[in-house]
Amino acid sequence: MNSIDFTPLYRSSIGFDRLASLLDSALTSDNVSAGYPPYNIEVVDDNRYAISLALAGFEESDLDIKVEKNVLTVRGDKADSSEHRYLHQGIANRSFERKFNLADYVEVTDAVLKNGLLTISLVKEIPEAMKPRSIAINQASNGVLEHQKDDSRESKSKVA
Template identity: 75%
Template sequence: MKSIDLTPLYRSSVGFDRLASLIDSALTTDTSASGYPPYNIEVCEDNQYAITLAVAGFTQAELDIQVEKGVLTVRGTKGAKDDGQYLFQGIANRTFERKFNLADYVEVTGADLSNGLLTIDLVKEIPEAMKPKTIAINHRGNVLEHTAKEDINKGDKAA
């Protein structure tokens, strides 16, 4: 696989180091990585998201969810293996680890395990200091123009 040089991004931008390293890690990720467990990422509302993982056969005690440095990690650890005799075993009950990179200001607000689906709720809460704000425009210039015109008119009447 050919690697892409992201050095030009670092030269012409400030503060986007995380974005460039995210792109770099996405490009260098092992493409043979397992697709287990399957998952969905859903946009619920403007700033609310949900990640749903199909974790059939896992109990709540066998699942672990952690967030560290903007990375959400979901782990499933199976206990002792069932030594039953199967004619066919299509349900994957293997240990897994799935990671999701979270954008700035995205926080995990909760998780729910129901009917073999683990749903993790996320919300993007932009701090007040980062939100756009409307700046009022003063009308002093118009007031001064109006006053100047009145002065001119008063001068004409006086003459």
């Protein structure tokens, strides 16, 4: 499959290169096991999210949850249950790996396995330095900012 050319995006946007690579990898990724396990992604409120995975038959010891480089990975490795003889096995107990790309500043806060559902809580916490802030507009006279004039007066008085 050919990848999409994001060059026009780069001409007028700064810092969206990660988004373009995410889109490109999503379009070219291997979706062999895309349906297992089924999951929901829920918006709890403005900055909180929850991912729920249906993991019937899995225990906490069968699961591994990691976050590395803005990618949340959930792995399940079910021990071999060869002691059971099934006439029909409709509950999948196979191993899996599910990955979720996380935006900047999204952190995993909790994971709970209850009634066959693994619920992973996430929160987006933007640092204070990254939040919008107002910039004061200074008064200018004759094209020179007031604080620049004050600095030049101080430097002249030091010379005298």
